Amino acid sequence: MAIIEVDGLVKRYGEHPAVDGVSFAVEQGEIFGILGPNGAGKTTTVECVEGLRVPDGGVIRVCGLDPQRDESELRQLLGAQLQESELPEKLRVGEALELHSSFFRDPADWRELAGLLGLDDKLGTQFRRLSGGQKQRLSIALALIGRPKVAVLDELTTGLDPQARRDVWDLIEDIRARGVTILLVTHFMEEAERLCDRLAVIDSGRVAALDTPAGLVAKVDDRQRMRFRPSVPLPDAVLTALPEVTSVERAGSQLVVTGTGNLLLAVTTVLARHQVTAADLRIEQTTLDDAFVALTGRPVDV
Numbered sequence: 001m002a003i004i005e006v007d008g009l010v011k012r013y014g015e016h017p018a019v020d021g022v023s024f025a026v027e028q029g030e031i032f033g034i035l036g037p038n039g040a041g042k043t044t045t046v047e048c049v050e051g052l053r054v055p056d057g058g059v060i061r062v063c064g065l066d067p068q069r070d071e072s073e074l075r076q077l078l079g080a081q082l083q084e085s086e087l088p089e090k091l092r093v094g095e096a097l098e099l100h101s102s103f104f105r106d107p108a109d110w111r112e113l114a115g116l117l118g119l120d121d122k123l124g125t126q127f128r129r130l131s132g133g134q135k136q137r138l139s140i141a142l143a144l145i146g147r148p149k150v151a152v153l154d155e156l157t158t159g160l161d162p163q164a165r166r167d168v169w170d171l172i173e174d175i176r177a178r179g180v181t182i183l184l185v186t187h188f189m190e191e192a193e194r195l196c197d198r199l200a201v202i203d204s205g206r207v208a209a210l211d212t213p214a215g216l217v218a219k220v221d222d223r224q225r226m227r228f229r230p231s232v233p234l235p236d237a238v239l240t241a242l243p244e245v246t247s248v249e250r251a252g253s254q255l256v257v258t259g260t261g262n263l264l265l266a267v268t269t270v271l272a273r274h275q276v277t278a279a280d281l282r283i284e285q286t287t288l289d290d291a292f293v294a295l296t297g298r299p300v301d302v
């Protein structure tokens with residue numbers, strides 16, 4: 001069952017349509033990603049879902065509620081990350097958690113949540129003294145404090161170092177395992193690939209593609225390339241006879257075999273049959289980055 005439904009969403013700033021007919025549905029328990037270049041309309045879309053912006057057209061339902069009409073009811077079911085600027089510098093971590101838990105009918109135990117997010121030894125620390133990763137974890141804790149059914153996380157790991165970023169990803173997977181549906185806005189391909197069950201690629205206010213990360217890649221190009229040095233010379237025809245192989249090229253002593261389907265199995269089987277071993281074997285596949293460029297015509301901005 002869809003827990004978030006967005007149908008034909010339009011949002012204009014003046015004459016400019018920032019979101020121009022966006023539709024998608026997020027199933028309960030999914031991590032659904034919104035990926036797109038700067039200014040594509042990602043934040044505007046999720047702010048309409050959160051009820052923070054009034055759409056100019058289209059229909060949104062979150063847990064069956066209209067974010068505008070049923071705003072106070074939705075606030076109990078939807079957790080949103082606060083922006084850094086929304087927290088007073090001198091507020092201590094424990095105070096922030098306690099204060100925010102008072103906004104909800106059935107809040108999580110904020111001390112337990114602080115433990116889950118690795119903030120239990122920071123409860124007395126002022127917000128301004130936290131590292132980037134700790135601030136990010138606090139903003140996730142605040143998004144979860146009301147035991148939401150849906151959490152909206154925007155630019156979750158921007159500005160974090162690679163280790164802190166991976167820690168936050170582990171955390172998001174834990175949160176999903178607890179049954180929370182997650183709508184995630186991201187710039188990072190690795191994050192999208194690692195976390196998201198499905199992704200909507202948004203470009204110029206429209207959905208350019210919507211699929212699983214692997215499905216997006218396959219849509220663009222499912223070719224793979226194998227490079228290796230055969231232990232003994234091998235006639236090209238042995239490989240080109242395979243239905244999986246589309247071309248064989250030579251680069252010095254290396255063979256470069258391009259193909260589709262289960263290319264690796266087909267090629268290694270035929271090599272074994274000819275008692276040929278493959279040294280320095282490398283496999284190259286289309287990545288989500290490649291798919292993004294093909295879909296939007298530009299590389300993702302970092």
Ligand SMILES: Nc1ncnc2c1ncn2[C@@H]1O[C@H](COP(=O)(O)OP(=O)(O)OP(=O)(O)O)[C@@H](O)[C@H]1O
Binds near residue numbers: 041
């Ligand atoms: N309050 C506003 N008033 C006028 N224009 C706005 C406003 N907010 C956003 N825009 C414009 O709407 C478009 C979409 O912005 P939005 O922030 O939704 O994009 P985004 O995909 O989230 O971008 P980014 O990744 O840079 O955050 C951009 O052209 C932006 O300049």
